[in-house]
Amino acid sequence: MLRLFSVAVICGALLHISPVNAASGSGEYAVKGVGLATCKMYLDEKEKASNRYFQFVGWVIGYLSGHNRYGKDVTDIAPWQTTDLLAAFIGNYCKANPEERLVAATNRMIGALHPTRLRNSSKRVEAKAGGKTVIIYEAILRRAQQMLSERGFYTGATDGKFGPAMERAIRKFQKDKKIGVTGLPDQRTLLILFR
Numbered sequence: 001m002l003r004l005f006s007v008a009v010i011c012g013a014l015l016h017i018s019p020v021n022a023a024s025g026s027g028e029y030a031v032k033g034v035g036l037a038t039c040k041m042y043l044d045e046k047e048k049a050s051n052r053y054f055q056f057v058g059w060v061i062g063y064l065s066g067h068n069r070y071g072k073d074v075t076d077i078a079p080w081q082t083t084d085l086l087a088a089f090i091g092n093y094c095k096a097n098p099e100e101r102l103v104a105a106t107n108r109m110i111g112a113l114h115p116t117r118l119r120n121s122s123k124r125v126e127a128k129a130g131g132k133t134v135i136i137y138e139a140i141l142r143r144a145q146q147m148l149s150e151r152g153f154y155t156g157a158t159d160g161k162f163g164p165a166m167e168r169a170i171r172k173f174q175k176d177k178k179i180g181v182t183g184l185p186d187q188r189t190l191l192i193l194f195r
Contacts, residue, residue: 035106039099039100093109155169
């Protein structure tokens, strides 16, 4: 329930952000493939879990990769979000805007993600706890450390390293927020921490 609420909050923000326009000097660019489909088509295919739905999601991820390559001051527009989470963002936006094109919905998402993008290259680190591993950018782990420190959960160095102090801080935060206590900077934890 909390996950749906968090996704709804992010999608609500998408409705109020102007789309990103990377294009010619006059703002024109050609859209290819399923990016021209409507949000209603996206939702219909999602409901069926069809191969076409996975084409839609693949198109969105490819579009984001293009933005990573050609966007200004961006290395990774979605540095910690999984494909499933990004697809959920698009889906929730599309429910409110069924006639909008998939490309427009994706541009709205890019606009919403832009303030938290990864601007510079960052090495990836392994966060291990309870027999599980999360691969995360060092820069994102530093952001998490800073946020946990500001909220009184973490007192260690803001160095982008995952150690026992960071694991304990995440466990405390997860317990406080009544989410699965893994000790890892997983999707749900970061979604709640960074909102």
